[in-house]
Amino acid sequence: MLSRRMVLRTAAALPAAGVPMDTRVPHAVRELEDKIQAGMAAHRIPGVAYGLRHQGRDYVGGFGVTSADTPQAVGADTLFRIASTTKTFTGTAVMRLVENGHLDLDRTVRSYLPRFRTADETASRRVTLRQVLNHSAGWLGDVYTDTGSGDDTLARYVAELATVPQLTPPGEVFAYNNAAIGVAGRLIEVATGSGYESALRTLVLDPLRLRHTAFYLDELPEASVAVPHGFDRDGNPVAVPEALAIPRSLHAAGGLFSSARDQLAWARYHLGDGSPLLSRRSLRAMRWRPGPGGTLFVELDGAGVTWMLRPTADGPRVVQHGGDLPGQHSGFLIVPERDFALTVLTNAETGPLLTAELFADDWALSRLAGLHNLPATPRTLPDAELAGYEGRYVASQIGLDGEPAQIVLDLVAAGGRLSGRVDGSEQMVLPFYRKDYVLVWAPDGTDSHSRANFVRDPDGTIGWFRYGGRLFRRNPTPAGTPRTTGTTTALLPITLPHPA
Template identity: 65%
Template sequence: MPEPMSRRTLLRTVAGGAAAVATGAAATATPAHAAGSRVPGAVRELEEKIKSAMAAYGIPGVSYGLRYRGRDYLGGFGVTDVSAPQAVTGETAFRIASTTKPFTGTAVMRLAERGRIDLDAPVRRYLPDFRTSDEAASRRVTVRHLLNHSAGWLGDVFLDTGDGDDALARYVAAMATVPQLTAPGTVFSYNNAAFAVAGRVIEVVTGKSYEQAVRDLILGPLRLSQTAFRTSELPGVRIASGHDYDGAPGEVPLPRSINAVGGLYSTARDQLRWARYHLGDGSPLLTRRSLRAMRWRPGPGGTLFVELDGAGVSWMLRPTAEGPRVVQHGGDWPGHHSGFLFVPERDFALTVLTNAESGPLLTAELFSSDWALSRFAGLHNLPARPQVLSPAQLAPYEGRYVADQIGFGGERATLAYELAGADGRLILSYEGQNVAVLPFYRKDYALVWGPDGSDAHSRADFVRNPDGTVGWLRLGGRLYRRTPSAPTALRTTSTPPRLLPVTLPYPAVS
């Protein structure tokens, strides 16, 4: 969900610069298939890759679900909690964070199919008092804009408005002062707050709490019995605890006000069932036409770790060199990081859940790089050959780039990066320390490498102003406003930093 670039986001973006932290947890494996059974070599390779990453990155527990060649595979490795270890299985619940968003989108689509919501109607048809700091944008923004990340206002708003049934209503009312960055429908910028607004639309239309509406519209009909907003609703299900970079367990509560943004817990088994549903397994819920419509008409394109055609109704729509589109989402909350994707044209799906802050190192390898797509679906990312540019070509991109977040208590935090050209590429720095290298591979699009030049399996791009000048850096899906400035002197290190050297007063979600 969030950003200015949080520790989590830059760890994922600069995956090559992170070091492993030992947790002391044994990497026990509980794959769903019996030992010695005839399992495709690709599935064994996936399991070995997961176990190797757990050892290298200090991840206590990982669960996965895979749909491949008409069969389902499920497995778990490691432990739920290093201080009270239980074996992770395919039926261990992790917080899935932003992978909740497609549940919100699917709930809206169910209501749209019933004629109760028009995706292209203004939000004010359902929330007459809705407004941000920009009155014109508040009038124009539509439900579809909420769901394809083009609403245009500051997206990382994590205001905690309590645990009552009015939490979401109070959150949306408090958005009156949230700044508008771009006009609705014009620019992709990952927007957590927009999904909270969508959750409030669901509440008003159904007359129920957001959580109850999702239970009634989705979880119950699809029998997703291992998916819930509270762990107390999952009796008998093992719950994975989040772990910090040092391996210490610890949970960061997620405010009820952003449950529509990232509040669900789920298991690999339920996530695989969810994937099969969206692949079109025939379960009665949405018509096939509506399922496909969630993947049609993408909004503005850009990057969110990978290059995107844009977002559909809550799904990230990712192009491939071969043509078939990847439908994708991921989830990030302190201590819980996961990935989820499927390819309808290949009957392929993959979900991986982790319980460590170093989890993005594994999810980057499986969900941003080519490895899983090529091994299981014969697909690849759009080609990206790094280029060396002249100082004159790099100069228009140099400067200071700034973004904000609004925290649990309404406090604002600002994150500022510097970009300066060196050796034909851009160097991203924070407080004088190099944290990433950005080599361009085509106009306005760059790879994101670790400060040592290692591949972080990530991409970023630049958004231009109406006059053609560079106005924004889009990194981790968020917009950083450019303020031209003289390049600062950059300090290089022989050993790249393990963590982004910034601590925000609240966690980021993605």
């Protein structure tokens, strides 16, 4: 994995070459390509690929190189780890099994896994498949335990959840949950009698002819692969090919490789391109009945069946995901009411700075789909009002070795806003824009295009800070747990100043 010290280092941008699918490229698409290339230069990202559906036409492009060590041009078929966008494939496979009667979204997990449990017996008995898929299952979600590479890896991973703490009751609070999607992957295995990867290929990948999407590179031996990059102390790009590897236990939550062309095909399918894989009713059902709302860098109405459902000021809902692994960061969104889709794949630890501009900010939505974020005008508040939010906030995670760690964030009032500090060093500034909701700025006041919010306990006091979709508990004091100075993205941890 990339060194934590590498995360915010930068390097010179490398040459770019676009490859549009349609040669009659309108001005708005050229604007997007220019924006991507400007972001590569500003954030020093070696390689980027994109896919766009705009006004009934499809465009794909590649810029820069796959690796600083052995440079090859990035193209529409270059493979990237799509990380957590894999969850939407897992959700789609579940919906196929729902359609044929093998699974039911509103039955309990124990209906299919009688021995399933977390540390809370009541919650273990009550949690449903729908809650697993809409990130309201309530148990600790950042569980990265490596349970080996055998065919029993998911069964062993789910068994390891027996000691994982329950943070909130099922169905009540949105909190991004990688572990829950692992449970969904295990339910796919039980329902099909096949390993997760094989079942996903049979249920989803092969029927949709996604030829450049796979869990293992040896399935695509001729493919070009974008290598993850960190940066050395002098700001030079460092290729880290070993960062492509993740445990098999995490495949359901984030294990796929894919290309911009295949990701655009995936977007078209979920826009309703007429493929018979799922009924239109089931496709829509993946975006119905969102669970509890909150924030995951943007404001959310909630999550449907693995899709993040994002409101806009103009009415149409954005259906969104994205993925983050060390050196591989991507964004993905569709707007069914506008027949619009955008996916962007990057191969550097600074990739989130570009995807934040394109997916959390509304630059792309406003220019290409005529939509805008909910308004958020920062305010300064008196110290007396900020006092109700001050305190120490702690999140937990379980690492690849199964060992727990804590992420500690101190929030203190400063200049009418909250200052987020790790070990006394300011990492973020949090100006409020409405009750319990904040923008996330860098210490120098630069907008990170990110939002976060506080969650109240039943007595009305602040109980949690939700940042990056994770819950940080206010003032817990468990003894003897190792501390880290990081936070988490959609799959694996990176350092806290990197909010997107």
